[in-house]
Structure formats: structure tokens, C-alpha cells
Amino acid sequence: xxxxxxxxxxxxxxxxxxxxxxxxxxxxxxxxxxxxxxxxxxxxxxxxxxxxxxxxxxxxxxxxxxxxxxxxxxxxxxxxxxxxxxxxxxxxxxxxxxxxxxxxxxxxxxxxxxxxxxxxxxxxxxxxxxxxxxxxxxxxxxxxxxxxxxxxxxxxxxxxxxxxxxxxxxxxxxxxxxxxxxxxxxxxxxxxxxxxxxxxxxxxxxxxxxxxxxxxxxxxxxxxxxxxxxxxxxxxxxxxxxxxxxxxxxxxxxxxxxxxxxxxxxxxxxxxxxxxxxxxxxxxxxxxxxxxxxxxxxxxxxxxxxxxxxxxxxxxxxxxxxxxxxxxxxxxxxxxxxxxxxxxxxxxxxxxxxxxxxxxxxxxxxxxxxxxxxxxxxxxxxxxxxxxxxxxxxxxxxxx
Ligand SMILES: Cc1cc2nc3c(=O)[nH]c(=O)nc-3n(C[C@H](O)[C@H](O)[C@H](O)COP(=O)(O)OP(=O)(O)OC[C@H]3O[C@@H](n4cnc5c(N)ncnc54)[C@H](O)[C@@H]3O)c2cc1C
Numbered sequence: 001x002x003x004x005x006x007x008x009x010x011x012x013x014x015x016x017x018x019x020x021x022x023x024x025x026x027x028x029x030x031x032x033x034x035x036x037x038x039x040x041x042x043x044x045x046x047x048x049x050x051x052x053x054x055x056x057x058x059x060x061x062x063x064x065x066x067x068x069x070x071x072x073x074x075x076x077x078x079x080x081x082x083x084x085x086x087x088x089x090x091x092x093x094x095x096x097x098x099x100x101x102x103x104x105x106x107x108x109x110x111x112x113x114x115x116x117x118x119x120x121x122x123x124x125x126x127x128x129x130x131x132x133x134x135x136x137x138x139x140x141x142x143x144x145x146x147x148x149x150x151x152x153x154x155x156x157x158x159x160x161x162x163x164x165x166x167x168x169x170x171x172x173x174x175x176x177x178x179x180x181x182x183x184x185x186x187x188x189x190x191x192x193x194x195x196x197x198x199x200x201x202x203x204x205x206x207x208x209x210x211x212x213x214x215x216x217x218x219x220x221x222x223x224x225x226x227x228x229x230x231x232x233x234x235x236x237x238x239x240x241x242x243x244x245x246x247x248x249x250x251x252x253x254x255x256x257x258x259x260x261x262x263x264x265x266x267x268x269x270x271x272x273x274x275x276x277x278x279x280x281x282x283x284x285x286x287x288x289x290x291x292x293x294x295x296x297x298x299x300x301x302x303x304x305x306x307x308x309x310x311x312x313x314x315x316x317x318x319x320x321x322x323x324x325x326x327x328x329x330x331x332x333x334x335x336x337x338x339x340x341x342x343x344x345x346x347x348x349x350x351x352x353x354x355x356x357x358x359x360x361x362x363x364x365x366x367x368x369x370x371x372x373x374x375x376x377x378x379x380x381x382x383x384x385x386x387x388x389x390x391x392x393x394x395x396x397x398x399x400x
Contacts, residue, residue: 009109012044040075169346272293290314313336352367
């Protein structure tokens with residue numbers, strides 16, 4: 001009898017889950033297993049590049065790799081999952097409700113920025129969380145050039161100094177300088193509630209971020225709480241107002257809302273607690289992968305972060321294990337001991353670290369080359385060739 005694997009999401013995790021499941025099915029000549037990916041569009045949206053210019057180009061088509069591996073694609077947005085009847089409900093391209101049954105489900109619907117943390121984010125702040133919102137920010141930044149110079153026009157406030165905030169802030173001085181007249185003052189301000197720059201990072205990495213920020217002329221307002229964002233800028237908890245035409249919100253990411261349908265296994269940031277096979281705790285026949293899954297990476301207490309570095313490998317394990325469960329094969333326990341951090345620091349360069357203790361291995365141009373090779377090549381879909389995909393979709397193939 002035909003068995004259906006349905007994967008929700010066509011991001012890094014969903015794409016690799018589909019290819020890896022197809023690989024195992026093909027290795028076992030299991031022609032009765034069909035694999036479908038359901039997502040709004042059949043393209044990989046390269047979220048790690050959304051702080052760069054030309055964001056509309058940060059996509060890669062997925063049909064070539066899916067066709068190569070006989071993966072079906074369904075255009076749609078899932079609105080409900082009934083794990084008892086093993087049925088999903090989705091709206092198709094024409095916004096019409098449809099239903100699909102599954103034998104095995106892989107939830108790979110990613111994450112999104114929280115915009116409920118401070119009043120005014122939704123109305124007045126830009127963000128670079130998804131391709132459409134990043135495109136709005138890019139268009140707005142370009143429109144500043146047509147406005148008369150003023151303190152407000154020349155001030156950009158980045159709310160939150162985490163990974164995304166740092167990459168966005170360090171990118172801005174060069175972009176703004178290229179748009180405005182020579183000699184104009186440019187103020188890029190990072191507002192951060194923690195007491196240190198890059199407080200979640202190793203002291204060595206913090207020092208590099210500080211050096212790059214200083215040399216790029218970026219102001220960090222540390223230990224600072226934002227009270228409200230308005231059409232004129234923002235208000236701090238002290239009552240101080242900062243006028244700016246551009247406020248960019250980057251703080252607080254949560255797992256996609258479909259995880260709320262699995263209340264028994266809720267973990268940090270709304271992610272789902274999973275077993276080492278990436279099966280969701282407490283739910284039969286449901287796997288989770290990528291940003292929606294809270295998985296142990298090793299026996300030292302580390303967990304997968306919401307990064308595509310983790311999503312790609314978790315996708316391969318989830319795909320392998322979901323197919324293995326239909327083939328009565330033993331699952332492969334997900335493990336990802338290696339961890340690197342590569343942070344773009346704009347025209348200053350970049351910084352590259354290795355290990356969970358973030359030992360700095362290279363900086364400036366040398367690190368920038370690594371960053372470019374990761375974000376412009378390594379994380380993109382594989383070549384749509386059968387042998388290439390069969391090799392790369394293996395969860396045990398070398399990765400990072
Ligand atoms: C600005 C920015 C910079 C980043 N920089 C880095 C970096 O340098 N390095 C790094 O490793 N990571 C980085 N990340 C994080 C990385 O992008 C994510 O961890 C990664 O995209 C997670 O992959 P995923 O497949 O789990 O989810 P996503 O890539 O978010 O994909 C989710 C998929 O699910 C689909 N989907 C969502 N809801 C539904 C629904 N209801 N029905 C059907 N489909 C649905 C989406 O359309 C999409 O196809 C960055 C993220 C951002 C926003």
C-alpha cells in the first residue's frame with residue numbers, strides 16, 4: 001500500500017528532509033513511499049542574506065532538485081493539523097481549503113520574529129525576518145536619499161544587538177554613506193538591553209564586534225530598554241526620545257505558530273521537544289526539524305540553535321528517519337558536535353569562530369571570504385543531479 005510522507009515547509013530543513021527521505025526510499029527501492037512538500041512557494045528563501053542589498057534575489061528554485069528526486073510539491077499554507085486522524089488542512093494557491101492525509105509528518109515550518117514585545121513595532125518598525133519585510137526595509141532605505149538631509153533621516157536605530165542586529169548595523173554605514181552627500185553625519189545606533197556588546201558570545205568574539213563597531217562609527221546604547229516605537233523614532237524606558245526615520249526591530253524569535261498544535265511537547269521559544277530521531281515527544285508519526293525543533297546536538301548539554309547551520313543537518317536526519325520509520329529501519333540519532341559562528345561585520349570584514357566556546361579563528365577579509373562561501377554557496381540547494389543529491393542528502397556525509 002502507498003505510504004505518504006508530508007513535509008510542511010520548504011526552507012533549509014524542509015528541503016533537506018525531502019531530499020534525504022527520497023534518498024533512503026530510493027536506496028531501498030521503496031516505490032510505495034511518496035514524499036510531498038507543502039509550502040507557499042517552491043523556492044528556498046535565503047534568510048541569512050536578508051541584511052544584504054538586493055534581497056529579492058535571495059531565493060533559489062526548488063523544483064529542479066525536487067523533480068530529480070521525485071518529490072511532489074504542493075503550493076499551500078497549512079492552517080491545521082489533526083494528529084489523531086493524521087490529516088492536515090491547508091489553503092491552496094486560490095485560498096481554497098484542502099485536506100491531505102499523511103502516514104508520517106515532518107514539521108519544518110521555521111520561525112518568525114516576535115513583533116509583540118514593544119508597542120509600535122508592527123506599525124512603525126521595519127524588520128528583515130522574511131523576504132517581503134526585508135524588501136520593504138530596502139525600499140525604505142533607498143527612499144531616504146530623496147529626502148532632505150536631517151538628523152532624523154540620517155539616523156537608523158537597530159533594536160536588539162544579537163546576530164541579526166549586529167549584521168544589519170555593521171552593514172549600514174557603507175550603505176548610507178553611498179546614498180548621502182559626502183561629509184554628512186550618519187548615526188547608526190544599536191539599542192540593547194544587555195550590559196555588554198554581544199553578551200551571548202565569548203569574550204574574544206565580543207572584543208572583535210566592539211572593535212568593528214568602533215571603527216565603523218556605530219553607537220551602542222547598552223543596558224537600555226525600549227518603551228515604545230513611534231512614527232518619529234523611539235522612546236526609552238527612561239522617557240528619553242530618539243528621533244529617527246528608520247527603526248529596525250531584530251530582537252526575539254519564536255518557532256512558527258503550527259507548533260502550538262503540539263501542546264504536549266512545547267519547549268523553549270515555542271520549539272518542540274524531540275527525541276534523538278527528531279520524532280516529536282508524545283506524538284506518533286510526527287517529526288520536527290529545523291527552527292521548530294529543540295534537539296540535543298551532543299551529550300554535553302548543547303541544543304540546536306535556530307540557525308540554518310543546524311536546520312540543514314537536522315533536515316537530513318529528519319528525512320532519513322521519517323523514511324526509516326516506514327521501512328522498519330533503525331533511526332539514526334541526530335548529532336551535530338561541530339559548531340561555527342561566522343558573523344558579517346560590513347565593510348570592516350567578518351569574524352569566524354569555531355566550537356561552542358567561540359574561539360576566534362579569523363577576522364576581517366579572511367573571515368569575509370568564509371562568510372561569502374557559506375552564504376552564497378554552501379547553504380544553497382545542491383546541483384539538481386541525482387548522484388550529487390544522493391551523496392549530499394546522506395545525514396552522515398561531512399557537513400561544516
Ligand atoms: C536576517 C537573518 C539572518 C540570519 N543569519 C543566519 C546566519 O548567518 N547563519 C545561520 O546559520 N542562520 C542564520 N539565520 C537563521 C536561519 O535563516 C534559520 O535558522 C533557518 O532559515 C531555519 O530554517 P528552517 O528550514 O527551519 O526554516 P525557514 O528557513 O524559516 O523555512 C520555513 C519554511 O516553512 C514555510 N512555512 C511557514 N509556515 C507555513 C505554513 N503554515 N504552511 C506551509 N509552509 C509554511 C515557509 O514558507 C518556509 O518555506 C538568519 C535568519 C535571519 C532572519
